[in-house]
Amino acid sequence: MADDEKNPAREVITDYAQAHFRYFRTADGTVYAQKNGHPVARPIRSQGTTGSHRQELMVGLFKDGRGVFNGTALKEALDLIEALALTEDTQPVQIRVAPGFDGATWLDLGRSDGRSVRIHPTGWDITVPDPREVCWRRTQLTGELPLPAKDTDGKGIDLLFRLTNFANAETECLAIAWLIGCLGPSVPVPAPFLTGPQGAGKSTAGRMLVRIIEGMSGDLRRAPKDEENLIAAVAAGWVTALDNLSHMTPDLSDAMCCIVTGAESVKRALFTDGDVHRARYRRPLLLTGIDVGVIRPDLAERLLPLRLERPRVRRTEAELWAEFEDALPVILGSLLDLTVKVRAAEAETPTDLRMADFARLCAQFDAATSLGALNAYRASLDDLNDDVIEGDLLAQTVLLHADSIEPGGEQRMTSTEWLHCLSRVYSGDELRPLPKGWPTTGKVLSDRLKRLQPTLAARGVLIDSGRTREGRYLEMTRRSTTPPSPEQTGAF
Template sequence: MRKEFEPLLQNLTLKNWAERREEVFEALVQSGAGAVEVEEVLKAVARTLEVRLGALRQEWQDYLGPAPQKAQNAAGVAVKLALEKARLWKAPSEEAWATLEVDGHLEHHPLRGRAFRNWLGRLYYQEAGKPLYAQALQDALTVLEAQALYEGEGAFPVHTRLAEHGGKVYLDLARPDWSVVEVGPEGWRVIPSGECPVRFRRTPHQRPLPLPERREGALEALKALLPLREERDWALVLGWAVGALNPKGPYPVLVLTGEKGAGKSTVARLLKALLDPTEAPLRAEPKGVEDLMIAAQGNLVLALDNLSGIPGWLSDALCRLSTGGGLSKRQLYTDADEVVLDAKRPVVLNGIPLGTGFRDDLADRTALVHLDRIEDGARRPESELWAEFERWHPALLALLLDGVSAALRNWEAARKRLTALPRLADWAVWAEAAAPALGLEAGAVVEAFYRVQGELSADLLDGDPVAQAVLRLTQAWTPGQVEEYTAGELYRALEEAAGLQEARVKPQGWPRGAKGLARHLPRLQSALRHVGLRLFSRRDPHAKQQRWVLEKEREENPQNPQNPQTGSSTAFSPAGFDAGLNPQGGAQIPQNPHTPPPAGFAGLPPQQIPQEIPQGKTPSRTEPAGFAGFAGIDSPPPSKTLHPTPEGGWQPLRRVEEGEEVV
């Protein structure tokens, strides 16, 4: 401590401190002492007065008054500059966004994103000639976020790569100038971002698409790039690709299978690059649903590589991603705030064993393509393949955009032509409407999709022991025969059909009891319909128990129009099974009925409407909704077997005896 401060401590006591405090502090200010010297004086005063140093420091700060707020001043300047240069708005999710003019074009960025922070820091440096303090940046962002949420231009949806507005499709090329392709029924054109009525998000891993350019021979060039051998596979891939450019969806899951060396990963990478080039285009199997949905937020197309199987949770998640679904989770560092991730995306999967083992819901959404091994003499270096792809990429993109324009133009006509539609009906109509621009014959995509459904249904039935038992049980049934069971009766009947009554070890996948069977049977309903068997459950209002009805459809059923003949050896009927329960022969694939349901069955799904309805009976008003068609039976017996009679009723073949256990 300097000697000039020593007189300040003479005769200083706690009693006279209130009188001499201003003298001491004023002397410190006049001396120009630095922070270290001031701290030494305050410590000496604290020892003399025998008080806490913290209290003395507080009095010193109170004497000096509020410190200069440089950071707050800088934040105010940054906010003022941002409000002059940026247009603030919000997304429907209450996320704050800004539209910036950069190098003559418009860009859209979230306020909490790196791009906007960098823009604001650069703007402040250009104005003030010094960097923006970290705390000042945070304060400025907080103010701007409030301005965007409460006083901005309004709420606008934010899209990733693809959007629809006013009957037109917009594709973000992810180029540095933020140019966009606008597609309408009359054609397509490239427009600047300032003319685009929708707003796109950008992610750091996105890569630009080329400017589309029409060129002769694009279709042949694409065929040369993809090792597809069958016309069916070609129709599926083209239908999937043009369907991926429908902003509304839904999207089939494209599955590439084949032995090693068939080029599955390369084809998946090519299709991803064709529509949505990104860094690391192929992804491993996600660890959970959250990882899958987060990936979908930043990609138009998801490509999962080298899957060894599809676990149940992933199958369900892919179904939601195909037709639309979301995930909610708690926001970090909060107790009640919720974050919702919602997406509908095209997906490509590839793997060697993926041709079988699909769950029923995923199989209905799957476009399966088999790739043959590329022989050594036909194999080419990837460098040559990608060089050829880059050369043709603008023309290939233009080809698909022509397909999108045709889909918008021909939608109504295609809808009228397709009287029978598969599960993904909107995609089927879109692909059919786009077919003329892609060199495909009318109905080629839908027919190919139906064939795949037949193959996957056959795979499901062939790999499921319960399905095999059902086929064996109904092998000798006559067309139109209907049997009704409780879950326990059906379980015992299937055990007998499969020869498992005395077996100590059941096949893998065999349910442990009647309750397990009841949970398993709904997975087989769709696949069984493909081979002419209808399985549905109903609740007996008198016995108050669930019963399962199994029917072998008639060969000619006006309510069940047939799909195109597939010619596939894997689309089969239950007739002709050997002792090993393996399918033989072929059959047509039935479609879902398109005629109105009979009276009394409105609201039931088609698989729960019996083909033979009792005639001449008046439905009872006391029957449960959806079962009025059974009211013609005065007292429906809890029978195991019902069979149509010539008079139009149902005749029980065996009653449950009194005292007999019913499960």
Template sequence: MSDDPFAPLGDEPIHSKVDPVSKADWVPILPVPDDAPKLTKALVERFTPDGASFTTSWSYRNAEGRLLGHIARYDRPANGAKPKKEFRPFTFFQGPQDKREWRCKGFPDPRPLYGLDRLAERPDALVIIVEGEKAADAASKRFPDHVAMSPPNGSNAARRADWDPLTGRRVIIWPDADKSGSNFADDVAEMLLHAEVASVHLVRLPEGLPEGWDLADQLPEGLEEADLVAMLAEAEEVKQPDAEPDAGRAEERDEGRPKASAATALVKIAEELYDLGTSCEGEPFGVPRSGAKVVQMLRGGKMSLRSQMAREYFRRTGRAASQQALADALLVLEGIAQEAEPQVLNIRVARCGEALWLDLADGSGRAVVVTSDGWSVEDHVPVLFKRTEVTAALPVPVRGGSLDELWHWLNVPDEDGPLVAAWLVAALFFDIPHPILSLGGEQGSGKSSFSGVLTRLIDPSPVPLRKPPRDVEAWVTAASGSWVVGLDNLSVVPDWLSDALCRAVTGDGDVRRKLYTDGGLYVFAFRRCVILNGIDLGAVRGDLADRLLSIDLKVIPDDERLNETDLWPKWDAVHPRLLGALLDLAAGVKRILPSVRLDRKPRMADFACILAALDLLLGTRGLDRYLSKQGSMAADTLTADPFITAVAALGKEFEGTAALLLDVVEKPEKLPRDWPANPRLATVHLKRQAPVMRKAGWHIESDEGRNRDGVVIWTIRPPEKAHISAPLNPPSPPAAGLAGQAG
């Protein structure tokens, strides 16, 4: 057997014993498809080494939380010492005749790191590299403020791992207390420096530790948790030596003249090749002076200006620039960039004057311009587009298609088709609020595939759907890199996420403290198009419900269902036509919009205007359908609110203070989490739900304390002859009135 447990263990598949087939016939599928069978314990135990037993396993996931594969551990008893351990990798493969199954084979090189999902969720956290998944999990518990990771196969294969995800991050290496641990630290440090991390530090272990001790073991006698924290804080920085000892020194002389330092040379390279600027959020960037005019941020990963400078420096000098030279150069360039007037950096869509722009995100730098006269693909783009690691190219659109072809891909009810079409058209408008598309339906209705199709149509990405974020930082990470953000299988919406989603609709921002600083702040503000699937609409807050566009999907019959391997190749063939058809609609909407006048403006007024324009263009009744859905959703939201339900149970008009209201309503035996605990919170609750209550037919208002006693008096009256479980919806107004004839 190979010493590398990630090497193939022969060609026997897990599911059946068959004649060996060529390795070339089996291709790993990364990430694992959602419809793949789960790897069970019984399957893993089939590969148990002689004399060992299966102990545990670890799941490897990518930055979006998608499964990449599993590592299983098997232990042999070792007479009281540490058990002898062996590992087996399990990866999902596709073979001849599209056969797919789990096989006992390792990841292809370069291999993913363990903990990529944790890394993505904590964009500013310090990273700790250890040997092995068990040690990484233990380090996560010992140092919860940091991100602990490990390359697969521990100390033996650090050079075969993909270290690029750590570019720009601060990293500390924590080796095991043995010779292999020391070798592991050396290999990892070298790989990290090549990956252009922000800094590398190495923990120096004290003498006298048990042979092979790591963070997953019990603390040795005389060592306390506080000592581990101190060891982390006192880790020594690892410097990358210059390719030539004096390459970065200004004192070098050539024919009697001072030779520029590496840092100075890097600054001159950047000024020669790029126009420097800063975003409205204060982030420095560069735009190439020749070629595609695509923004490159100063710092970051493979796509950053920092990476391009390092590559160009090596091309010109034959030497690698040191970390210190790059850091010095970036500091100077950041100062130069701050001298420029801040500019708006756009992701995928933009607006210039009355024209809409759509970035194709290919190597050419071309974009599509949409006006009321039509659309065209242009080489010269007057706006700045920023691309990220999750930006993928759009096909060049073609004319002659029809959006009717899209309904073969989407199992949307006929009456809701105009709503989906309007949402897609609105997604091309950069500077308006966009309703959050919420997809519901039974299991088997294809909510995830539906989300994927819409995302791929206008903003394709290597990861079109993201897992639900755990906190605000994870949400900012997920949303900042794409124009369309799809959240998959979102079962609940906590209050912080509800607020964040509402901000993404309106473009409002927030200010938060930068991690690992005493007082540094960072501002995030962005408007996005958001797709959710899986949420319980009755469990969302009223302010979020008011911004939702709810679509219930039909169940897909089994004989009509496509698997992933068939779906997306067929999609690639129709994508250019569908994109062209969408652009045709957008141009038509722009032509009609100036003539649209709404008799009544709902919360999402800009979207309603686009719906009205589409109705005039296509002869549909999408606006009526939208307003009807809004009324029903308001009722559903109130039904799920226990406090408003208690107010409705009064069965009559109420007039008085919030304190009095809390006294007179019937309290549940066990108070729900969101039941207002005091009059102030009751006031906040009523103000938040008031717009939704009015939409459901309630009368609710306060005098804002304009009375003799100076206390806030509420007047609350339920819909006539109705109760909270069946409120009267307001009548649907006519779709629109026209100021003039639509062109």
């Protein structure tokens, strides 16, 4: 009698699985299976459309002549494997980009053979990563990228800009800086907001930027109606691109801030009473639209406006995308060449900008190319400050009142006194009614001013708070001509 016939089916499956797969768990307790020598890992309980580990086992057992096993045997074997894996060391799984050993980073090409791009300080190459260095997790949103071309001499960057309608060279260099930031797993990057007149090719340019990182299957999508669906979409891919935004609710604005700089979502695990499911996320975000209305100050600090112009000559969709697909290996190769060059450049980190990692990347970009990305980034933030002020009557009123303060002077009052003061400034001699949304209490005013603090500081008005024996106060200072220190412009 054969040995397999003497052993229970669950033992045959378990022995086969442990011989052909490596099992490990992530920090949240999810158990993954990784085929020996292959960098892609799958959750052992997944039933996803990209293939489940259960299906892998069934196919492997059948092709290797071990037989076909019923569902009960497979379930019992997977239960035992999962229990054994919970005693193993934890290891993270990554989507699309990942940190590696010795300062290297990896880019998943989404290929079935597991070949990926290793970007290291001296260059980049295409290889299959060591499974203990990088574990890729793939979803339905993980598209396949072509093998990037070597020795492109920067031609790919020119090819990209020939296919898009960015308004000027400053906008183009910011777009490239953002793409380089997307290849860094530890670099929070601001969200490009592609804007311009109708017919400027915003959606087309957005798709091209996304597909350089996500492959030709990458696309734009409408903003989900609730935060839970947005987080699910963000967690399943690397670059999240939202198209044709015309209005931004406070909840959506706050969710976008969390996506750009990172946050954690905790919810009850399914079919349990007390267990929870944790999801950490920080992803590159891209937006397109003509006008989204009033932009909140905290989101403005995390945006990267990229303006486009209407093209003089129109082309068919088929012709445009065929040329882009042909050029994609060269574009990706040129981007990788430039990424290595930028990362090797030495530059000081600007200390006065919220997105300090991206500001440093822009400084490195300038050191490597002398294209002025950092100045362009500062100018874009200044434009966004203007947009915030134009959409906020309270900010306009504060700046109007600040004109009555001598340069270097300050005023200190309680929040309630400031509310009466600013209300009188807005109403003026005409006693016009206060607008909808105007603060109704001192506490509401204090909270609004905290949100506006970075915007007002960029216009020379510093807001601070404190407490004396008499109570809490708000202090408004009109900055002198001397530039402020980073501590003065930081949020309080």
